[in-house]
Structures are given as C-alpha cells and as structure tokens.
Amino acid sequence: MLSGKNILLGITGGIAAYKTTFLVRLLIKAGAQVKVVMTQSAGSFVSPLTLSTLSKNPVLMDFINQEDGSLSWNNHVELGLWADVMIIAPATANTLSKMAHGTCDNLLMATYLSAKCPVYFAPAMDLDMYKHPSTKASFDNLQSFGNIMIPAESGELASGLHGEGRMAEPEAIIQFLIKDLTKDLPLNGKQVLITAGPTHEAIDPVRFLGNRSSGTMGFELAKQAANLGAQVILVSGPTNLSVLENSNIDLVNVTSAQEMYDACHEHYDQVDVAICAAAVADYRPKNIATEKIKKKDGDLNIELERNPDILFSLGEKKKNQFLVGFALETENELENAKGKLKRKNLDAIILNSLKDEGAGFGGSTNKITFIDKNLEIKTFGLKTKPEVASDIWEEIITRIHA
Incomplete structure (x- = not known):
C-alpha cells in the first residue's frame, strides 16, 4: 500500500x-x-x-x-x-x-x-x-x-x-x-488466491519439462489486488519475479503442478476470488529418474501421465468464490474459451490468442478478451501487463459488487 x-x-x-x-x-x-x-x-x-x-x-x-x-x-x-x-x-x-x-x-x-x-x-x-x-x-x-x-x-x-x-x-x-x-478500497476485507508462472515437471534430478511463462501476468494481478486492499495468496511456479516486501501478499513458491494443486486447495476455502493465471503443465513424466539420465545411442522415450486439472478441481469445489481462468488459444479461440468457461464452472475466463502480436508468454504486453458466465464479452486492445491487470480487476469488481 x-x-x-x-x-x-x-x-x-x-x-x-x-x-x-x-x-x-x-x-x-x-x-x-x-x-x-x-x-x-x-x-x-x-x-x-x-x-x-x-x-x-x-x-x-x-x-x-x-x-x-x-x-x-x-x-x-x-x-x-x-x-x-x-x-x-x-x-x-x-x-x-x-x-x-x-x-x-x-x-x-x-x-x-x-x-x-x-x-x-x-x-x-x-x-x-x-x-x-x-x-x-x-x-x-x-x-x-x-x-x-x-x-x-x-x-x-x-x-x-x-x-x-x-x-x-x-x-x-x-x-x-x-x-x-x-478501508475504502474496493477489495478491502477480501481474500484473493492467484496462481502464476510455469510449473516444472522433473525428468531426473537436473532436467524438467516446462514452458515459456514468465509469471508476469499473475504477479501484476497480485500487486493490483493488494493495491486495491485485498489480502493475496500468490501461488507461483519457478520465476525470477518478486513482490518485494508487500505485507498484503503471501507468496507461496511451488515447483510442480501437484505442488500447485495442493497449495491452491489448502487456501481455496478461505478466499473470495481465485484467479488461475499460471501456465500449468498438462503432463508430467510417469517415472522420475533418481539419477541423471546418461546420453546413449538412439532415441529416448519418456512416458507421460496427466497432471491434476487445478482449475477444474476448483470449479467442482466452488461455493461462493468468484473463479477466473485463463485460456491461451491458437484456433477457434472464442468457442474454445466459452467451452472451458462452462466445462470448468468458472465465473469468468480471460482469453489470449497467440495470433495477436504482443500477447501471450514472455513479453511485457498482453491483449485479452474478458468473458463472464453470462457470455458477456469485452475485448481490450494491446496494453502493458500492469494495465491489463487493472482492466481485469475492474471487470471482476464490477461483478462481485453487483
């Protein structure tokens, strides 16, 4: 503050x-x-x-x-x-x-x-x-x-x-x-859960499966929520980001999708709003080698198994929480996002398209479409991620105070 x-x-x-x-x-x-x-x-x-x-x-x-x-x-x-x-x-x-x-x-x-x-x-x-x-x-x-x-x-x-x-x-x-x-801020007294960053799924003690998420979007959402008066639980996969010493943000560091799943369910019952902005790995190696895998002739096959679907599980468990997910799509973007919104029992979903220049992973900007459970759709232009976080919270606050 x-x-x-x-x-x-x-x-x-x-x-x-x-x-x-x-x-x-x-x-x-x-x-x-x-x-x-x-x-x-x-x-x-x-x-x-x-x-x-x-x-x-x-x-x-x-x-x-x-x-x-x-x-x-x-x-x-x-x-x-x-x-x-x-x-x-x-x-x-x-x-x-x-x-x-x-x-x-x-x-x-x-x-x-x-x-x-x-x-x-x-x-x-x-x-x-x-x-x-x-x-x-x-x-x-x-x-x-x-x-x-x-x-x-x-x-x-x-x-x-x-x-x-x-x-x-x-x-x-x-x-x-x-x-x-x-005391007069719109999120004063609210508890917020936000996930951010990638997950790393271990192959052996030195290698992992991961993705290009920097965690910036989730961290900006957390900072904006704290500035609006909320107490924030930020569950983050491995990133180079920090929240300094913001007393309104409790940073929970995790590595794998399973650890993120466990952390989210530990805190979910006590929150008013949950935003799943993390880029969670859908799959993980079925068997993790206890020693570094040595290079050999020929190919290496790694059998994968499904990770738990954090967003779906929170939607199943939802009571009074306002639950928001993200959808990063490359085709049939709007229809796929609407399907995810309904399938996972969300109150809103944030759509990113990798076809939009400046949107998605790794950059300082994003371009989003906000879709709520009533299929009210609002599209925003390309903005910096702090500005995008502000737009997202404005849409959420309008709905939770309605």
Missing part, C-alpha cells in the same frame, strides 16, 4: 523524535518516497544528517537555505502538493495547538497548512499534558478538520510516570496507515 507513495514526515521537538529514524527506515523499506521537515527544536533530539541519510533526501528545517553564500527558498506549497500522505510524529502539545489554531510560525506549520493530502498526527507528551482539556480540544479540532489521529500508547514516559502519552511505535504507525488507507 505504501509502495510508490510520497510521504512527508513532520518531526517536532519531543523525546519521541528519536523513533523517527526507525519510522523513516520502515517507510523506505515499504517502497515509499520520504521527505522530512523538522522544527528547530526537533534537531535537539534527532540528527538531521541521520534522517537525510535514511530518507535519501535533504532534511528541511527553515524557509531559507544558505549554501556557499547563496540563498534558496524551501517552497512549502510545493512540499504540500508533492505529498500523498503527511505524518506529523511526534506531534507535541505545542505543535498540536498551533495546528488547531492555524499558527504559522515555522516551515512545518506552513507546509501543514498547504497540504492537500490526508494528514496523520501521532501525539507524544507526558500523561498530564495528554489529558489536559486544552490538548483534548486540540485533538477534537484537528479531527474535525479531517486530520487523522494515530492514538498514543500507554507505558513508561520520559518523566518516569506510567500512562497514556507515548507516541505509537513505528511499526504500529505503519500498520495504522495501511489499515486506514485501505
């Missing part, structure tokens, strides 16, 4: 400011772009150099920069427009009061007042300050403006007292952000 987002972190002068080094690190690890604006007093608690190094951006503390005898302006308006999310952590009682009353006496406050994005604030102060009526009034005012409060935690405070007022831990702030940002 945070990958690719521009996050502006405002740091104010409280002892909890030391935690922001960990917060910046976690935001960067989640794939966000981070810029830091600090008050002058915050620099007494945490090093701007440390934050600059971690965020890979200069830390801003004043309206004016003076370097090598020249002056430049830190544009608070541009900062406010740049941010997708603004977090003020720690938010001291002093800063909360300024925010609540529009007091604009430093760069951070000017940037806050210019922000067009959601603003989150994480209070941090001593127990009595936290409970003071003026502080509670600041909380109420800020939330009435549309700002979002990340509640303080209870524990040992800098004064030695125990109680409410500790700034939320960096991990808790990250989880709060993700939960809040996903």
